[in-house]
Amino acid sequence: MSPSPSGSRTAADIVTPGLTELLARQVVGSGRTANHTPFTGERLAELPESTPEDVAEAFRRARLAQPAWAGTAPRVRAAVLLRFHDLLQERQDEILDLVQLETGKTRLHALEEVLGLISETRFYGRKAPGLLKDKRHPGAVPLLTRTTELRQPRGVVGQIAPWNYPLELSVGDALPAFVAGNAVVMKPDTETALTALWARRLLIEAGLPAEVFQVVLGEGPVVGPEVVRHADYVSFTGSTRTGREVAQGAAARLVGASLELGGKNAMLVLADADIDKAAEGAVRAAFASAGQLCISIERIYVHASVVEAFTERFVARTRAMRLGNVLAYGPDMGSLAGERQLHAVERHVDDAVAKGARILTGGRTRPDIGPYVYEPTVLDRVDASMAAHSDETFGPVVSLYPFTDEDDAIARINDSSFGLNSSVWTGDSSRGRALATRIRTGTVNINEGYASAYGSVAAPMGGMKDSGLGRRHGSEGLLKYTEAQTVSQQRLMPLGPAFGMTQEQYAKVTNRLLRAMKALRLG
Template sequence: MARPDTEPRADDERLDRLATVATRGDGDRDRLVVEAPFTGDPLGTVPACTAADADLAVRRARTAHHEWADRSFEERAAVVERFGDLLWDAREEFLDLLQLEGGKARRTGFEELLDVVSHCEYYGDAGDLLAPERREGAFGLLSPTRVNYHPRGVVTIVSPWNYPLTLSVSDAIPALLAGNGVVLKPDEHTPFVALRAVELLREAGLPPDVCQVVTGDGAELGESLVAGSDYVGFTGSVETGRLVAEQAGRNLVPCSLELGGKNPMLVLEDADLGTAVRGAIAGCFPNAGQLCVAPERTYVHDSLYETFVDRLVVATEALTLGSGSDLDTDVGSLASGEQLERVRAHVEDAREKGATVRTGGQHRPDVGPYAFEPTVLTDVTPEMDCFREETFGPVVAVYPVGSTREAIERANDTDYGLNACVFTESHDRGRAVAERLDAGTVSVNDPYITTLGATDAPMGGMKQSGLGRRHGPEGIRKYTDQQTVAVSRVGPVAPPSWVPGEWYTTALSAVVKLRRRF
């Protein structure tokens, strides 16, 4: 059902001021129009930055990062912690921006904001992750060895439109804490959230040039940003990720990529049906299904299949679809006309080829220009586009399976490997099944929050779902160059000129023998 609530309101003067945070050189710039998905009307404009602007942003960040890196970790952490406090205090403003730019339900925006606050807390206390670390030396106490973690220099973060706060700022926080300068390239559909976040970082005490924002078209800016940076973090489609990886490879710039997913949900024969249905609702429809970890394929044991589908349909039809600024609306709008066409094309293709639309399946212009009903499909077959392609919308296909083995095999039958979830009464069985799934994160009896919210544990994809990890120690150390320093307490490890070669190799053999023994 739809909920006709009051929509969040834009402050034109405020948006105009935020646009000035973007990095740009001298002279006028063309403007990009940012659309409000709830209405389809223009929300505001930002500069269409050029390759020269991107070069300028990288230069500024590189110059500023040296002074920033010279500060102690504790000083840098104090800025990040103040930012977290300021962000929390400004949460209503950010929730308005998240809704205005992205069309998401306010509750989904609140979860996104909480993710950034938790990153500030976690990485603000993570100084030990970058402290010099003792390692075992080649000759024990005779060659003490340690590893130092140095900032890379300039980190460019290219973030998508679906989670514009967490996928830009939550990645920027560890990069800044590691002592780097940062250049943010937000998606052209959702630039204002990143602009406001950087404004707030500066208010928290971040030196002005350490974090830059360039707004504009990725194709125009991408090559300059990659070539000028020392590390690139990209979140987005597989197709664009390949281009980023190719450009990074040509310039020998390391990168991390979080790309698409076609995530499976497994409901084993011993699962609690109520828990499984709640998990499907909680996983498939937040942000109108526009999140990379949402389950789009649900495999249910034959013995539970019909009952599960019936209960899932009832629960889906109880969801509220709307554009309001309240916290009770369940599903907001799709983000753009392009997203609407993709979702509608997948559903229509499935319908025409024999799939059953159990509920939903309709565009709802009475709610908003890009609103689409939460949809449950059955009888989906391999020739349908939604069978293997990522829909990235409020659509889930449910399939019966005869055994756990079949569920695992079908879950792994994909080019993607980002996220998966397993529902079962046995936690041990859930863990055992999870270990057999080709996915970077797997939750048991929850769709994704338990893994996504585990900030101390790495998150990322297998197969074509990406390279590298965010979160945890891996999520901050990737922004550093790791340097090994070893001290020899006996001078050069080489034989004196007067020692015969046979004596030298015999002595080294004795050392190896002792090490292998003890």
């Protein structure tokens, strides 16, 4: 695992005092905080920090601005997204630099995030007006009852965004809320706030009213509950433990919430799989963004007949990965986000080895490349006594498990409290789809690790079991930010005895009508 050559540009070349000041002005905050770059561990920028009073002020501003925004036509709101789409493509290098500096990921993995947001923006920019359109439904009585379903915005959405995908999981989750007519108060992670603030600035340039999008910053235990306390709906991405607290806070106020939480995602390699392609796919699936991806693979179940060949190819490809912290294309894997994440990875690997697991490759920190770089690591002989077996590592560590019986392998994959993503590799696509329906995860990829399902933005994406509630992407990712409202108009006669009918006559007429409606297949 060789380091890539150092880049010539530095953080100071990109995050200038002028840029920091411009972005910092967008935060509702009266204190001071800072973020840091995983490339070196050094301070990247000083930013405002929000108090509970600042959060309340952000919601006040958003609530004042939201009705006028909701009053614009959906096609007008969607046009903002389409302009944002074009600006994202034109200014791609700017945001790639910021994402890399704030997360430590490679430029290729930063590009993957940007391209995902571009696809999502295009989908909602094109499809939202149709999805939000008023819908006629059969009325209680044909011709006499006119019933319409409307989609009303919820009001002000409170969003708590994570650090690992600071562009796509911040503004990407806010876009459907905006196009549905909501305002948003967002709390991005402080360590990746510049990315979210850059995206807010670009959205305003595309035509979004500034007051509709408020940003607050601060420690999660301080600012997070305040966001939940004021919101009309809550969007959260993060750990399962914190997600439970968010859900409880939202439930206490009887407001809705969508939660994408943790995962212990599995890959299933069948005997008829193309082993070379499966090994290459496993490298991408396990080590994208240094494994700090909610849907990355941490468990690989391989049929015993091909486990030796797969392991040889997978370990060789993992060992050949280029590691680096550079603002350029080239490295295959970058840094972990910080010291806490590095220590979590070290604990899982050390615990597994102490209890009898074997390191096939990796298992070391690389301070020669960066303070938080950890080699991509492959383990075997991992069992249920080890934290790496069942707990989410959220780092570049994957465990191999041989199997002989497919039913047993499916049972082992499903024997997890998590259910976010999974992957099946086989030469028989029909067989792969049949097995996919038996795996209890929100997304299942066949002959791909995660990108095919996540990149299909017209389809819903989210978790089962402890991996969350609700979905992002697709119609569900938009309509969750609305309240369904039924407006029904009765004409000519009421739904009750009329024109001198007795109650008995009304009952007979109504029952005849219902039988006729069934026979004519009405309603």
